[in-house]
Amino acid sequence: MYINAKALTSDILNLPAIFCRINCFDQLAYNEDMEVVYVIDTDTDRIYKPSY
Numbered sequence: 001m002y003i004n005a006k007a008l009t010s011d012i013l014n015l016p017a018i019f020c021r022i023n024c025f026d027q028l029a030y031n032e033d034m035e036v037v038y039v040i041d042t043d044t045d046r047i048y049k050p051s052y
Contacts, residue, residue, distance in 0.1 A: 002040055002047060012042050 005019035006012075020027040028034070040047050 002045075006042075006045075015042060 001023050002019065005015060005022055008022070009015055009018050016027060019025070035052055036050060038047060039050050
């Protein structure tokens, strides 16, 4: 899903909006108290589950 969304954009800043739109996800506002399930590192194209 990430690779498909990345292929559709030339500006990495647009990736979250495109990713959410094509995969029918809701884009959430940043909240420091929220724990994420997965992280997508766009610098390395690595997807991982963070440990808290």
